[in-house]
Amino acid sequence: MHFILKFLGLVAAIILTVYLVPGISITGGWVNIVLVALVWSVITMVIRPVLRVLTFPLTILTFGLFSLILSALLFWAMTLVVPGFTVAGFIPALVGSLVLSIISTLINMVI
Secondary structure, eight states: OHHHHHHHHHHHHHHHHHHHSTTEEEOSTHHHHHHHHHHHHHIIIIIHHHHHHHTHHHHHHTTTHHHHHHHHHHHHHHHHHSTTEEEOSHHHHHHHHHHHHHHHHHHHHHO
16 A cells, blocks of 8 residues: 555656656656656666666766766656657756655655
């Protein structure tokens, strides 16, 4: 039950991110929103940890700033996987990944 609530919180965070950040849009309704949440969950649980290990030296050299760039690139990469999800460039991807992480953290604190 807790997993379902966290996933629904992520769906709500994605909806808020799309409305708050200009340059990010989702067409196709609820199906694409749930698909974005599912893909983001897979990215954060499977792909991001592997990439963090591989890019650890670069993250150390940049005092942790490369982890923000990595998150933005993974957020932007969702446009390749999810049809109807568009990000207008790197800056909206960076802001979108930051906003999504902040909102989902706040929602998970409430849950």
